[in-house]
Amino acid sequence: MKIEVAFTGVAVSDLTRGQDFFERLFGSPPNVLVNENEVMWQVADAAWLYVVVDPPRAGRALAAVSVPDLDAALEELASRGIEPSVIEQPGPAARKATVLDPDGNSVAIIEVREG
Numbered sequence: 001m002k003i004e005v006a007f008t009g010v011a012v013s014d015l016t017r018g019q020d021f022f023e024r025l026f027g028s029p030p031n032v033l034v035n036e037n038e039v040m041w042q043v044a045d046a047a048w049l050y051v052v053v054d055p056p057r058a059g060r061a062l063a064a065v066s067v068p069d070l071d072a073a074l075e076e077l078a079s080r081g082i083e084p085s086v087i088e089q090p091g092p093a094a095r096k097a098t099v100l101d102p103d104g105n106s107v108a109i110i111e112v113r114e115g
Contacts, residue, residue, distance in 0.1 A: 008049045010105050011057035015039070018051045021101040024080040059104035070095045070111035077109075084109075 012018030019039055023029055030039035030051075037053040049063060067073045074084060074097055084097035093113045098106055 004046060006047045008047070008061075008063045010049065010051050010061040010063060010101070011054035011059075012051055012101065012103050012105070013053070013055045013058040014102075015051065015053050017102045018053075021082075022049070022051055024082055025077065025099065025101075025107065027076070027080065061105040062108070063106070064108040064110055066110045066112065068111065070097060070109060073097075073109055073111075 010018070010022075015037060019030065022039075022041065026041050026043065026049075028041070031042045031048075032040040034040060034050070038050060040048050040050040043049050043065060070087075074087075077083070077099065082099055084099050087095070087097045089095050095111045097109045099109065100106055
């Protein structure tokens with residue numbers, strides 16, 4: 001199987017609150033307004049994250065993104081009112097910060113250093 005594009009879905013209970021959080025997380029409005037219950041951001045060349053209203057599933061998503069500099073990313077997020085719930089070092093060459101949206105969906109921001 002050859003995969004050309006990856007989509008990550010995040011269910012929220014309220015689109016306004018969810019969209020606000022992810023606009024602050026990504027630093028931009030959605031790239032696509034699908035309909036009154038769904039919006040999408042292109043987060044890399046072949047990767048999209050979509051936020052969709054689905055109250056029974058809200059708060060159960062686990063998403064992860066990789067950044068080249070975790071400290072710079074966290075500083076940028078702090079300027080937009082987003083603070084990590086935890087920062088950890090899962091291995092000698094990796095650091096990870098986790099942020100939570102208003103429903104409790106988890107977004108891991110990961111930095112992997114060479115070596």
